Amino acid sequence: MPAAYSDPARFPVTVDVVALTVNEGALHVLLITRLIEPFCGELALPGGFVLPGEGLREAAARELAEESGVAQIPGYLEQLHSYGPQGRDPRGDVLTVAHLLLAPNFPVLAAGSDASGAGWYPVQKLLDGELQVAFDHLLIVSDAVERARSKLEYSPLGAAFCGEEFTIAQLRAVYEAVWDTRLDPRNFHRKATGTPGFLVDTGTVSGGEAGRPAALFRLADEARFVPGEPVRAVLNPPLMRPRG
Amino acid sequence: MPAAYSDPARFPVTVDVVALTVNEGALHVLLITRLIEPFCGELALPGGFVLPGEGLREAAARELAEESGVAQIPGYLEQLHSYGPQGRDPRGDVLTVAHLLLAPNFPVLAAGSDASGAGWYPVQKLLDGELQVAFDHLLIVSDAVERARSKLEYSPLGAAFCGEEFTIAQLRAVYEAVWDTRLDPRNFHRKATGTPGFLVDTGTVSGGEAGRPAALFRLADEARFVPGEPVRAVLNPPLMRPRG
DNA sequence: TCAAAAGTGTTCTGACTACACCCATGA
DNA sequence: TCATGGGTGTAGTCAGAACACTTTTGA
16 A cells, blocks of 8 residues: 555655766776764765755755865766665665766865765775775765766767867777776777767867877867756767777 | 754655557557546556655555556566656655666556556657656656667667567567667568577477468577666677667 | 568678878977 | 877778578468
């Protein structure tokens, strides 16, 4: 028998954000140190309770800003998956809606009221068990990484890890870090620049590095992701990661 | 300032199920007629409130069983997306976690306490606006259909729409209905049977129809989806839908 | 014998791989 | 001039599209 419509059960709802970036050729995730119980002192994903009158995405952006110290969220944010409410918080049933943020490496310096020490940690150390995280956040991070990996194949979101303008080599470094693989620079260059509706040449070049300066690109207008909307442009043909 | 940890806001949480099937060569969705306010008398997705102590998937399976009248849920069930809590229910903030069910056409005969007249309706009539549904359920159905379409490319879930054993032509009819396209029967046959780890020939044939009897296949063991688990097997190479 | 549907062979084309090669810069 | 990395050309291979063709059944 379902609960009467007039008196349904109510649950606390949290949002958690898996912010991923590429740093030093490896995928990193943003973690905070919890200052309150439960799991006080342990690492966890930034997140917190949804407030009355808030939407999910709104809450995720607010929590991320509060706990990482950035005013404007860079990169691409989307909903990942919901977990719970059963059996994931020692205090009782709490539903969490996890979000995924793909972002360029931004500096974090926040100290919130219930979290501190936000910082980037190598994802591989979590997956290998070298770093512990609170709640079911290891599962959430695993799901997020898998989502990010497949996102790169069919969407232009690899560029979400880069700044506004970037070289093909920087974009390739993103793919190599996320997929944890090596790609042929020549073929990647041709594929990325040859995919219609993906990149446009800005006409400028990057300097200062060793070797020949690289051309700077940005996302084509039709591939740009606007903060509020789901990504629409599909890479066709996809940039497939090597299998097997 | 976030809400105090000890006193977070609480929200009613519902689960909604977008059950899709293929019938007469077209994609259909399971809808019920609401017997209570709001939207009394209108069509809506089967669903209802999550009860204390329940998990999301558990709640979705329970609601589907209650409102469609089937004891055992056939097919493949996965979480789709969460919506809300802001601005989607006239009574106030309600979070809903939508689920997607891909199932063979099963008979529905239920009458629940707050819903009746469960039945299969052509998805296209909803998308074309010929049929109205309550709440934001049109958006949810649209998202579900798009998810189903991409699922068929990279997973063996096309077979979730078929029974235990099926012919290649039946499987092809599923793909054609979901993608709303036509596929070359010869090439589809070769691709489906030639994809390693997808299908196994049962050795039996289907009879009774006009023309040469077709061999019956079932999913290979490694491609079977178990009720509780996410689908793991990836079709490689993918069965791509025709683009552009 | 004919219609209808299952299943196979064959050719063409286009995309990916691998790798050779040239280009532009700093030291 | 050499090292370093950016960018292009090209041949081999493989998978998909298109479609002719054979097979097996019911009427």
